[in-house]
Amino acid sequence: MxxxxxxxxxxxxxxxxxxxxxxxxxxVERNCYADVFVELLHALGLEPRAxxxxxxxxxxxxxxFTFFKPSHDELRDLxxxxxxxxxxxxTPLEHALEHLGAGRFIATEADAFWLPDTAGxxxxxxPVKTTIVLNAVDVDARRAGYFHNAGYxxxxxxxxxxxxxxxxxxxxxxxxxxxxxxLVRRPADALRHLARERLAVHxxxxxxxxxxxxxxxxxxxxxxxxxxxxxxxxHRWAFSTTRQVGAAMxxxxxxxxxxxxxxxxxxxxxAAAAFARVSTGAKAFILKAARAVHHGRPLDAAPLFDEMAxxxxxxxxxxxxxxxxxxx
Amino acid sequence: xxxxxxxxDAIRRILAQHARLPVEAAQLGDEADLYExxxxxxxxxxxxxxxxxxxxxxxxxxxxxxxxxxxxASIRAAVTELVGG
Numbered sequence: 001m002x003x004x005x006x007x008x009x010x011x012x013x014x015x016x017x018x019x020x021x022x023x024x025x026x027x028v029e030r031n032c033y034a035d036v037f038v039e040l041l042h043a044l045g046l047e048p049r050a051x052x053x054x055x056x057x058x059x060x061x062x063x064x065f066t067f068f069k070p071s072h073d074e075l076r077d078l079x080x081x082x083x084x085x086x087x088x089x090x091t092p093l094e095h096a097l098e099h100l101g102a103g104r105f106i107a108t109e110a111d112a113f114w115l116p117d118t119a120g121x122x123x124x125x126x127p128v129k130t131t132i133v134l135n136a137v138d139v140d141a142r143r144a145g146y147f148h149n150a151g152y153x154x155x156x157x158x159x160x161x162x163x164x165x166x167x168x169x170x171x172x173x174x175x176x177x178x179x180x181x182x183l184v185r186r187p188a189d190a191l192r193h194l195a196r197e198r199l200a201v202h203x204x205x206x207x208x209x210x211x212x213x214x215x216x217x218x219x220x221x222x223x224x225x226x227x228x229x230x231x232x233x234x235h236r237w238a239f240s241t242t243r244q245v246g247a248a249m250x251x252x253x254x255x256x257x258x259x260x261x262x263x264x265x266x267x268x269x270x271a272a273a274a275f276a277r278v279s280t281g282a283k284a285f286i287l288k289a290a291r292a293v294h295h296g297r298p299l300d301a302a303p304l305f306d307e308m309a310x311x312x313x314x315x316x317x318x319x320x321x322x323x324x325x326x327x328x
Numbered sequence: 329x330x331x332x333x334x335x336x337d338a339i340r341r342i343l344a345q346h347a348r349l350p351v352e353a354a355q356l357g358d359e360a361d362l363y364e365x366x367x368x369x370x371x372x373x374x375x376x377x378x379x380x381x382x383x384x385x386x387x388x389x390x391x392x393x394x395x396x397x398x399x400x401a402s403i404r405a406a407v408t409e410l411v412g413g
Contacts (some may be wrong), residue, residue: 023363120348120368290377
């Protein structure tokens with residue numbers, strides 16, 4: 001066998017992204033793992049907004065926010081999707097032919113240097129670890145189809161050779177098998193019911209102290225170093241901080257709006273609006289802080305952090321299962 | 329710089345230098361979606377900084393949105409609002 005595909009009809013040029021990745025979103029690309037599972041679920045005809053409650057638990061950990069992603073339990077309980085580590089002992093292509101041919105996707109680390117969808121950032125510019133989900137390989141044509149970030153793409157030629165090179169790295173890449181043979185397609189109301197139960201679990205895991213406020217305090221301390229190290233360093237810092245929390249809050253808002261679609265649930269809608277304010281605030285902040293770093297000028301970001309932190313408190317107080325009081 | 333054509337030329341030049349598009353900025357229509365054309369969020373930050381330097385303006389907070397940098401036309405409208413003309 002030299003060709004295999006789980007979803008053979010997928011074509012990069014004809015692929016329709018999920019609305020979570022529409023160009024009018026505040027953050028189109030969030031983090032590679034969360035993004036790629038949104039699109040994988042979408043391509044399978046499942047509702048990715050159901051699994052976004054996990055974003056409520058995002059926390060600030062000093063040099064970044066937690067890199068949010070759906071847990072394996074979440075994917076199995078909501079959709080019957082089974083994700084487990086793949087023991088990588090054969091060449092990447094042998095594994096791909098085996099598993100794609102049997103209807104199992106492979107989610108694998110990859111080097112964005114060889115991923116043409118990252119033209120403009122990493123493609124042929126710099127090595128960057130990312131996660132893709134392989135859907136199709138054709139060894140003779142040296143071509144592969146893969147989910148990455150906000151879409152579905154194809155690579156070929158040298159990009160194919162290097163992506164599937166067996167001996168390019170000192171250690172094998174981390175990879176996961178994604179089994180879909182026991183998918184569960186729940187009616188929308190049943191999926192909402194389940195997701196609402198899980199949201200309470202996620203809300204209970206949310207940080208006890210406001211993470212946005214702690215981040216603001218740390219930023220005030222870190223700004224001189226960010227200015228000293230310049231924009232390329234700032235962009236990496238901002239990906240780990242501003243983008244993660246801004247994107248998580250946008251996804252949380254989308255989750256809550258979806259939960260409230262079939263019910264007159266004012267607290268959920270109000271919580272969604274509050275988390276959306278954190279998201280848009282973070283978008284303004286990523287640009288304001290870039291300016292401060294670029295020009296070396298002081299930046300009093302306290303008012304913006306105060307607004308975002310208050311919005312986080314406001315949203316958390318309205319989540320089901322949230323123990324916090326609604327602020328006065 | 330109040331001439332709309334000169335302003336548009338300056339915006340195209342900044343996009344050519346900073347947007348890292350896989351297409352020539354000169355070939356983009358005024359309404360073409362720059363993100364769909366390949367401009368990343370990271371590149372848009374550099375575009376914003378270059379625009380502020382070129383036109384000697386500072387985008388106020390309410391303009392620090394993705395949509396403001398979505399097309400040549402939207403950038404030009406924002407710059408025009410700030411510098412007049």
